[in-house]
Amino acid sequence: MDYQGKKKATIYDLSVLSGCSPSTVSAVLNGTWRKRRIKESTAELIQKLAEQHRYTANLQARGLRNSRSGLVGLLLPVHDSRYFSSMAQTFEAEVRSHGKCPVVVSACRDPREERTTVETLISYSIDELFVAGATDPDGIHALCEAAGIRHINIDLPGTKAPSVISDNYKGARMLTEAIIHRLGGTGILKPDEIYLFGGRNDHASHERIRGFRDIKTEMFGADPDKCIQPTGYSPDMSQKAFETFYAREKRLPRGLFINSSINFEGLLRFLAQHPHEAFADIVVGCYDYDPFGSFLPFPVLMIRQDVERMLAKAFEIMEEARPAIEIHLIPPELVHPRTALTGPLDLIKEIDAFSR
């Protein structure tokens, strides 16, 4: 009905219009009016006016006053991977269902960027922070601690805040074992035919490498050091590692344990440069699930980390009064080749289907 040319309506505008005081208007509009013994008819009047004038609260003002903002943050290393983007998707839905506002930001696996980003979030008085895959969880902990902000680590653990991570050791064992079986078992396979590529100096990589090596040692009695090729989390570095191996050996290892889908993209880049023979008989295990990756023309075993359960657990811990500083391991799932799993997008209902 009434249009506001430019300015948004405030409780003061509604105060004048309704003849009530700003505090009454405030109480009515934030739901505390019964506690303040405001007459029902007064409340109705103000609510009607608020609707007419399209009042919405200024959340910065509210946040300033309350020193809480209603924002819940998720800090990611990167957006552009199905693992993290599905985490963002699930996170948003969960936060929304709690009536809060999700804020997803990424910090490029750069400890400095992580800190400044978190400082910014803190300056906006976010209520809670979910820290996923941070390179320096304990540094972030210090910032949150000083600001009194509840936080939790996901995917990569810290030592000073509760952490929820996938069971990388067990997952790596499952994956390595599955690769070996797929290649025919230890009878016809030698330990130096299976390599691990990707990952860096973080907890997840260490655990995965440990699982990889343990299985190989158990099954083969040996695991040559050269089979571990940590290249960081970059497609480019991974590609270079494959190229180097190929230049030397004129082929790829028969079994490849790839640390993440991001490293897997490095393999794609390699594949694009080489004839089909170069990878006719390989078996790939990737520690991440990507639906398209599962259908490549060679067997791809994947580990799907259970993002839903990890986040559910994390939210559960967030609600605890005094959560213990411990690491919660969520078992991941081995996904066999050519498998299309459902994901968070399936929870979205399709509205307004096609009609012309």
Added chain:
Amino acid sequence: MDYQGKKKATIYDLSVLSGCSPSTVSAVLNGTWRKRRIKESTAELIQKLAEQHRYTANLQARGLRNSRSGLVGLLLPVHDSRYFSSMAQTFEAEVRSHGKCPVVVSACRDPREERTTVETLISYSIDELFVAGATDPDGIHALCEAAGIRHINIDLPGTKAPSVISDNYKGARMLTEAIIHRLGGTGILKPDEIYLFGGRNDHASHERIRGFRDIKTEMFGADPDKCIQPTGYSPDMSQKAFETFYAREKRLPRGLFINSSINFEGLLRFLAQHPHEAFADIVVGCYDYDPFGSFLPFPVLMIRQDVERMLAKAFEIMEEARPAIEIHLIPPELVHPRTALTGPLDLIKEIDAFSR
């Protein structure tokens, strides 16, 4: 040096510590102190204190006062697709380089969710809003307009704000033509052997369908209506469409134009249920690029929408004083099968490589 137990330092704390007034402290810390003729030595003193006490400005207070927050929003339909997650990735980098704080949120292609999400963002006084793939861009425009917030549409155009979208018509023509060529051309192919799946009642789908039909009509002289199967943007609905077709025809169409990578996931689900013969000879064109999708065991032609250029153009328009309400078309790129393109992740430098 000094630890704050719980509370963050404010300009008032520093005011007491320095013996200066809060306004002086404020001026020093926000950089306007020269304009206010503050002595250099005073400024240095205050800056030193600020550092010691780890002062960071309360951005909600600043935002309240300035009615601007330093936040720049990106509204996405969903996170969990490489198209939108790469958009988020690129967006963040760009916003950061402008010294602002990126906020990425998704609204599930639900017009109501879109509106409430935008209202929330407005309530936080975001400075600018990039609206990507919104179902109701003009509704969002109305909200932004009323709040005086600069905004721009990306991916799906509106009629009331400037828009930057990919040239869906041309892209669809390129893709359709490439599919037909790949299948041997019009000589040995019939028009009802090429189907379009996916998409819904939005501008992008309409344009892509138009491009698809125009090319088919030009090349075959005909395009049966049945070849258009808009299933919405849901893997599940897409899968059902493939199943239905397969149940009837005992095979898939030889050429499939798939409206987005999300619909493509529906095809994966179908593939997982059926023997290899069901799709031995198909050629798929997907209007989206996904690196893993490009390497599937059948030829996959993909359209890579130029997210970088779209965003660059959008930021450029945002800086214009009085941008024209027009639609800017950014040409997309046809990606041949087995192609691994670089993406925004390649811009991230790897810090702290592996070391044990």
Added chain:
DNA sequence: ATTGATTGCACCATCGATTGTGCAAAGGCG
């Protein structure tokens, strides 16, 4: 009619930063 309880709401300080305005002290000039 007086007392006491209840109802219904207004007043005002507060959150932290910003900024227009004012004013004392210092310096320059004749």
Added chain:
DNA sequence: CGCCTTTGCACAATCGATGGTGCAATCAAT
């Protein structure tokens, strides 16, 4: 020394919402 300019900073209002406190009006009971 008197007057004017410049320097350097303090004061106080403001942004919008919140919530503790206080007070007048109404009502019930004696």
